[in-house]
Amino acid sequence: MFIKEAVRKLIYHERRSSKSYIQHLRDKGASIGNGCEIFNPETVTIDGTRPWLITIGNNVQITRGVTILTHGYDWYVLKGVYGEVLGSGGGVTIGSNVFVGMYATILKGVHIGNNVIIGANSLVNKNIPDNCVAAGNPCKVIMSLDEYYKKRKSAQLTEAKELAQLYIERYGKEPDEKAFHEFFWLFSDANDKLPECWSSMMKLGENYAYTMERFRENKKQFKNMNDFLNKIKMEDNQ
Structure with a gap:
């Protein structure tokens, strides 16, 4: 076990475990609550260019291949045409008790509420309210959390x-x-x-x-x- 952990540390550095990656993000300035888990952190991309723009609540589960961005590089194309350098940034806030499905992408400026399920492969480019299930490209609310609870229970x-x-x-x-x-x-x-x-x-x-x-x-x-x-x-x- 010790050898396995040492190898992961050598290869993946701060991404060797959920705990080490979350602590790394906190050290950089991100706000991350308690009870959070980042599964397969070596596959997850959480924007490190402006970590102070990232706020994550308690009990958030981030799964394999998820990307969270606080900036865009689209201004490069605009600079090529108009010659101006235009900033592109925005804070991302994820509430508490949230599950982010595999390979979902959350873009800059997005706020996700509390008690939310984000479906796999979703592109979250707008705010998602509390107490719902949202999925798709682009991501949209597909049902309330109460409706989903009844569906899963049945x-x-x-x-x-x-x-x-x-x-x-x-x-x-x-x-x-x-x-x-x-x-x-x-x-x-x-x-x-x-x-x-x-x-x-x-x-x-x-x-x-x-x-x-x-x-x-x-x-x-x-x-x-x-x-x-x-x-x-x-x-x-x-």
Whole structure:
């Protein structure tokens, strides 16, 4: 492990880990809150030319290949025609509890609100309000966060069934707890002792107390994971 970390440090320098990259950006003048994560930081580009123009809130997840720009170089073409040097810069603000999907690009001058999901490959060239899901090129709001919550909640059972069926088909055995690390609310509640891979999901972010409060209210659809798997197998045999 030590050798692996040393090699990453040698190759990627400040981008060797999420923690080191975030600290590097803070040292340069960017404002970044708590609980943020930059996945695959060696693939992420966060504009270092004017780091003081970058403001990122708490619990922001930035995924592979994301680009955040606070300047443009379009003035070079204008200079070639009109002879003038014209500045091109603008602050980028990302609120709290935001997920930025893979290979999204956020341009200068953009403000993204709180509780926002930005879809993969989006080009964010205008402000995005609070509490919504936005995607596309150019990026636009496609639904409210409340609508997306209801959509995802209604899809839990269908997706868990497909996950189980394809796992059994592919590996010839039943899936273990790790395979259901995001679906365990279907067959668990506060009366159950959770395996570590499920318990760790409950602790993500900074709202563990609220998550436990909701978990105590959870009405599981199956007695346990084995009950769920048995019913899936019965359906397949009918």
